[in-house]
Amino acid sequence: MLTVLKLLRSIWSNLNGDATPPACGAAVLIGCLLGLTPLGVQTVLLACLLLVFRVPVSLALVTCAGFKALDLLAVHQLAEGLGAWMLEEGAVTREAVVALAQLPVVGLVPFGTHQVTGGVALGLLVGLALAPAVAVGVNAYRRSLKERVTASTMYRRMEKLNRIFGGALKGGSFGGRLS
Amino acid sequence: MNPLRAVRWKLLAGLVVVGAAASWLGLPALLDRAISLWAEEELLSRASSGGVSLSLLSGRCTIEDLHIPDPQGGSEPLLAADRLEADLSLADLLRRRVVVEVLRVERPRATLVQDEEGRLNVEETRKEKARREGLDPREVARTARELYGKVEEGRDWVQGIRSFLAHLQAEERLGPERPAGRTPLTELGPRFVVRKLEISRLHVNLDGPSGAPGIRETAVAGQELSSDPARHDEHTGLRLQGLLGREQPAAFWLQARLEPRDGSLRTHLDRAELADLQASHLQPLLGATLPFNLDAGRVAVRATDGWIRTPDAMDVTATILVAGLKVSPKPGVASLGGFPADRLCRALSDAGTFELEVRLTGPPLAPRVDLGDFTERLMRMGAAAFRKEALRRLETRLGPDAVHLLEGGGPAVLPGVLTAEQPPGDEAPGLGKLLPSGDTNPLDLLRGGSENEQEAPAPLKLLERLRRPAGDPDSRPRDR
Numbered sequence: 122m123l124t125v126l127k128l129l130r131s132i133w134s135n136l137n138g139d140a141t142p143p144a145c146g147a148a149v150l151i152g153c154l155l156g157l158t159p160l161g162v163q164t165v166l167l168a169c170l171l172l173v174f175r176v177p178v179s180l181a182l183v184t185c186a187g188f189k190a191l192d193l194l195a196v197h198q199l200a201e202g203l204g205a206w207m208l209e210e211g212a213v214t215r216e217a218v219v220a221l222a223q224l225p226v227v228g229l230v231p232f233g234t235h236q237v238t239g240g241v242a243l244g245l246l247v248g249l250a251l252a253p254a255v256a257v258g259v260n261a262y263r264r265s266l267k268e269r270v271t272a273s274t275m276y277r278r279m280e281k282l283n284r285i286f287g288g289a290l291k292g293g294s295f296g297g298r299l300s
Numbered sequence: 301m302n303p304l305r306a307v308r309w310k311l312l313a314g315l316v317v318v319g320a321a322a323s324w325l326g327l328p329a330l331l332d333r334a335i336s337l338w339a340e341e342e343l344l345s346r347a348s349s350g351g352v353s354l355s356l357l358s359g360r361c362t363i364e365d366l367h368i369p370d371p372q373g374g375s376e377p378l379l380a381a382d383r384l385e386a387d388l389s390l391a392d393l394l395r396r397r398v399v400v401e402v403l404r405v406e407r408p409r410a411t412l413v414q415d416e417e418g419r420l421n422v423e424e425t426r427k428e429k430a431r432r433e434g435l436d437p438r439e440v441a442r443t444a445r446e447l448y449g450k451v452e453e454g455r456d457w458v459q460g461i462r463s464f465l466a467h468l469q470a471e472e473r474l475g476p477e478r479p480a481g482r483t484p485l486t487e488l489g490p491r492f493v494v495r496k497l498e499i500s501r502l503h504v505n506l507d508g509p510s511g512a513p514g515i516r517e518t519a520v521a522g523q524e525l526s527s528d529p530a531r532h533d534e535h536t537g538l539r540l541q542g543l544l545g546r547e548q549p550a551a552f553w554l555q556a557r558l559e560p561r562d563g564s565l566r567t568h569l570d571r572a573e574l575a576d577l578q579a580s581h582l583q584p585l586l587g588a589t590l591p592f593n594l595d596a597g598r599v600a601v602r603a604t605d606g607w608i609r610t611p612d613a614m615d616v617t618a619t620i621l622v623a624g625l626k627v628s629p630k631p632g633v634a635s636l637g638g639f640p641a642d643r644l645c646r647a648l649s650d651a652g653t654f655e656l657e658v659r660l661t662g663p664p665l666a667p668r669v670d671l672g673d674f675t676e677r678l679m680r681m682g683a684a685a686f687r688k689e690a691l692r693r694l695e696t697r698l699g700p701d702a703v704h705l706l707e708g709g710g711p712a713v714l715p716g717v718l719t720a721e722q723p724p725g726d727e728a729p730g731l732g733k734l735l736p737s738g739d740t741n742p743l744d745l746l747r748g749g750s751e752n753e754q755e756a757p758a759p760l761k762l763l764e765r766l767r768r769p770a771g772d773p774d775s776r777p778r779d780r
Contacts, residue, residue: 208483228395
């Protein structure tokens with residue numbers, strides 16, 4: 122529960138903090154990919170991307186959790202069907218997958234598995250659709266709503282809670298260390 | 301610098317250091333464990349080694365003193381090698397492919413043991429493995445019998461190996477299908493490739509009652525070997541040179557290449573030569589086709605053209621030269637081509653050397669052996685030998701002139717009357733010319749001889765003389 126709270130707090134701080142809108146969009150994209158692909162080498166590679174690039178990790182993890190839940194419920198069948206079609210029916214898609222599989226490091230991903238290929242494709246489609254929307258949304262929030270939210274009573278109460286659970290942070294507003 | 305960015309990069313640096321330390325310490329142990337697992341799964345035996353080293357920076361992997369004991373309890377190891385060294389391609393490792401640029405194996409040894417029933421130890425291991433995987437051994441044996449037809453009936457080493465290969469093919473046919481949810485990306489090529497193979501001092505022992513020749517001191521050079529040659533762009537080539545057999549080893553040289561064609565693999569024999577092979581070693585291969593048993597002799601074999609497409613076809617032509625041949629009739633065979641079998645075999649053995657052209661076609665596991673015109677040549681050889689023997693006996697009994705008469709030199713045995721100077725094409729000398737004078741009735745000559753019997757003996761009397769045994773002073777015609 123504490124972890125969830127910390128994650129949400131971190132997101133909140135990203136929203137109000139210095140994470141750039143494109144970084145937020147990239148975090149959502151990586152989160153989609155993590156959520157829609159099965160566990161494997163691809164998980165490790167995507168986690169390395171999170172570490173290397175300065176994206177809000179908490180936002181990526183929350184996005185991953187959300188899409189993983191959807192994947193477990195119903196989306197994995199869609200991913201498997203999409204992967205089978207891409208590898209067996211689609212000539213252009215198969216060529217693209219083969220080209221990806223021939224790249225060093227990326228080639229470690231088992232693209233021959235339908236669920237992996239379908240998950241990557243679905244993750245890219247959903248992530249690339251959501252990422253710009255998130256970036257625009259963050260920008261719009263910061264231009265219009267941010268001042269109202271940070272001046273509200275609820276925000277001040279959450280800051281007090283942060284001091285109790287998270288300790289004082291430099292820079293004023295609360296948030297995670299890796300934001 | 302943003303302190304948050306410093307934390308992130310420290311974390312990344314820490315992960316890299318931990319990863320490098322883990323690979324330096326842990327990868328050799330992982331490789332050792334992988335070898336042990338493979339040996340346990342495939343050979344049902346525990347593998348051990350003197351040391352494993354793996355360096356990702358240089359891409360070199362070395363295994364010292366590999367030892368895999370016989371799971372059937374034999375004293376000799378099933379597989380062993382003094383040293384294996386592999387230079388790996390790191391770029392291909394990052395693409396989920398194991399590409400070995402050079403694989404060197406020093407003094408590898410394998411031991412195949414054949415029991416009294418002709419079963420190989422490796423075949424018994426595979427049967428146990430199939431049983432553990434849930435394959436019904438009776439179903440596997442039935443499928444293998446369909447492929448080969450003589451499974452579990454072979455006692456000699458050739459049939460033992462054929463039985464084992466048929467069992468492997470039956471396992472592959474009945475084994476688990478490719479798991480669902482996967483599509484192989486054939487464009488990427490096979491997952492395991494050895495670009496260059498060098499093996500020195502290979503030993504393969506075949507122990508058993510059949511007296512099979514093993515391979516000793518053999519060098520192997522190969523290129524572009526892979527786990528799936530049908531998907532490999534480059535042609536696989538293999539060269540072997542070594543000794544066959546123990547007491548009187550035969551030298552052999554083999555050069556072949558694998559070519560994928562029409563979705564299957566075809567092995568082309570560029571060159572195959574064998575020298576100083578014992579003829580008895582050919583008995584398992586040719587025994588069913590030859591009309592006699594090969595008891596002794598030294599054999600040289602050369603095959604310069606041929607191909608094999610497992611499991612269903614082959615076409616190989618070979619020339620076999622035999623010296624010092626000794627053959628014997630098969631039990632229960634009394635005659636061969638109308639000749640007494642033992643005499644024909646003796647005649648063939650006396651000939652000592654002959655050349656034989658053999659063509660093997662059909663499935664590699666049970667090829668059809670075509671001896672060409674060997675049978676006709678054998679019959680001719682036998683007929684010539686019998687004729688020679690018959691003439692020799694006649695000469696012993698009746699003298700060389702009788703042989704000369706039988707061989708068409710008839711006129712020469714009538715001295716003074718018909719001579720070798722008789723020009724060809726002239727009218728055949730009539731009976732009148734046999735007469736020393738023109739008055740005597742020819743019929744009288746035929747009945748009783750001439751007046752001057754000493755000068756021109758009658759043909760009938762001459763023939764009577766010829767019938768008398770040698771040594772009889774009257775048996776030889778008198779020379780003038």
